Amino acid sequence: MRFLLSCALVMAMPVAAQELQLPVGAKQLTDRVNPLTSYDLPTGPFANDALPVRTLEGRVEKRSWRVGVGAGTTLQVLAPLRTQLQEAGYDILLDCAARACGGFDFRFGTDVIPAPDMFVAVRDYRFLSATKGDQALSLLVSRQSPDAYIQFIRVSPGTQKTVPIVTEAERPAPSEQSFLDLLKSDGHAVLDSLAFKEGANTLQEEEVPALQALVDALESDPDLRVVLVGHTDNIGALEANIKLGKARAQAVRELLVGRYGIASDRVQAEGMGYLAPIRTNETAEGRDINRRVEVVTLSR
Numbered sequence: 325m326r327f328l329l330s331c332a333l334v335m336a337m338p339v340a341a342q343e344l345q346l347p348v349g350a351k352q353l354t355d356r357v358n359p360l361t362s363y364d365l366p367t368g369p370f371a372n373d374a375l376p377v378r379t380l381e382g383r384v385e386k387r388s389w390r391v392g393v394g395a396g397t398t399l400q401v402l403a404p405l406r407t408q409l410q411e412a413g414y415d416i417l418l419d420c421a422a423r424a425c426g427g428f429d430f431r432f433g434t435d436v437i438p439a440p441d442m443f444v445a446v447r448d449y450r451f452l453s454a455t456k457g458d459q460a461l462s463l464l465v466s467r468q469s470p471d472a473y474i475q476f477i478r479v480s481p482g483t484q485k486t487v488p489i490v491t492e493a494e495r496p497a498p499s500e501q502s503f504l505d506l507l508k509s510d511g512h513a514v515l516d517s518l519a520f521k522e523g524a525n526t527l528q529e530e531e532v533p534a535l536q537a538l539v540d541a542l543e544s545d546p547d548l549r550v551v552l553v554g555h556t557d558n559i560g561a562l563e564a565n566i567k568l569g570k571a572r573a574q575a576v577r578e579l580l581v582g583r584y585g586i587a588s589d590r591v592q593a594e595g596m597g598y599l600a601p602i603r604t605n606e607t608a609e610g611r612d613i614n615r616r617v618e619v620v621t622l623s624r
Contacts, residue, residue, distance in 0.1 A: 333408050344408055347391045347401065350474065351574075354388040354441040363461050363479050366434050366454050367417050370426025375433040380460055380479040386435075388442045393472040395609075398450045398465045401472045405463055406452055414454040416462075422449050435477065436464065439537045440506060443473045443516045468516060469609040504541035507548070512620045514602075515576070525554075525571035535576065538619060539584045542591075549622040551575050551592045557611035558598040570595030 361384050368376035392403060398421075410416065418425075425434070428446045436442055441622040442464075449466035506513045515538065542548055554569030573593035580586040603610035 327371060338393050344405065344412075346389060346474065347404070350389040350391040351553055352387065352389050353473075354386060354437050356386040356437075358384045359482055362386055363435060363460075363477060364418075365462060365479070366430070366451065367453060368416070369420055369424060370430040370433055375426070375430060377434075378460070382479045385476070385478045385480075385481045386437055387476045389474045389476075390471050391468055391474065393467065394470050396472065398448060398467055398472065401474065402452060402463065402465045404451045405474075409452075409454050409461075412456070412502050414456040417453045417455060419452045420450070422447050425449075425451050434462075434464075437475055438503070438540075439516050440503060440513060442466075443468045469613065471602075474559065493494050502541070503537035504544050504548070507550070507619060507621050512618055515617045515619060518576070518617055525568060526577055535579060535584070539580065542580075542586050549590045549592075550596075551594055551620045551622060553618045554593070554595045555600060555616050555618065556596075556598050557614045558601070558605040561609070562599070565597035566595040568595065569597050572615075573617050 360382065362379055363384050364375075364377035364379050364383045366375055367378050391401070397490065406416070406419065422431075422445075425431075430451070431444050431446050431449065434451070438443055444466040445468065449464060451462065451464050453462040454460070459478065461476065461478040466473050503513060515535065518535075538550075542550070552573035554571065554573035555573075556565040556569050558565075560568075570593055573595060577588075577591050577593040580582045580591055581588050598614070599607065601610075601614045602616075603613040605611050605614060
């Protein structure tokens with residue numbers, strides 16, 4: 325209810341031509357600006373084995389946020405932002421939901437900020453691209469309940485004064501933090517984009533690219549050694565869930581070793597069962613989140 329109220333408040337605010345108001349409580353995760361590079365702006369859904377794009381050159385900004393939505397939908401997050409863009413004079417080129425966009429093919433055919441700064445569920449996301457004069461932008465919204473993730477990419481001429489992004493309060497943007505930085509600072513990180521069905525220990529093929537952030541971290545630091553810890557919901561006996569959690573971690577380990585060529589002695593697999601939940605197991609959404617694989621660093 326709080327999330328829906330905040331969206332309503334944002335939509336009721338007058339939208340100045342020079343700002344885009346994000347939902348109340350949005351926490352910025354990424355702020356990357358390249359003064360001169362290129363970006364392939366999607367202009368249509370994935371079809372006939374190709375993603376229609378318009379290749380643009382200029383100043384490219386990439387930003388992402390996380391905001392609590394509870395049971396809110398991706399459309400409830402996107403709709404107020406879309407309204408603001410239209411009121412500011414932007415022309416919408418593409419506005420689609422996951423399946424209509426092209427599902428897995430579209431998601432992995434377009435530019436997405438790497439995890440953990442952006443999460444995209446291949447069956448639950450919305451995408452929008454728009455232009456106004458010599459500026460172009462895209463918005464990508466997805467959910468990992470109870471949070472939604474927002475990605476904003478904009479291309480403008482290098483000398484163009486750009487539209488500022490504002491949230492409910494001014495605050496300095498956090499510095500960019502890679503998956504490796506996160507492991508070094510916190511000692512652990514969740515592989516957010518992996519999702520296991522109840523009782524299952526196999527990964528869907530479309531989830532495999534989510535491992536790239538971990539692969540990059542392992543390749544960047546040859547001395548890094550990790551333990552993959554599989555977690556479960558609380559359905560069933562503890563011993564069975566510990567075994568299931570280890571099987572999930574082992575499935576990830578086998579992909580790292582077999583597909584990505586990571587040395588087997590750098591990755592271990594263990595199971596925790598339901599002993600370390602990060603959400604309540606009293607709801608289906610909480611159980612979904614608790615079924616996860618976490619990366620824990622080992623001493624060097």
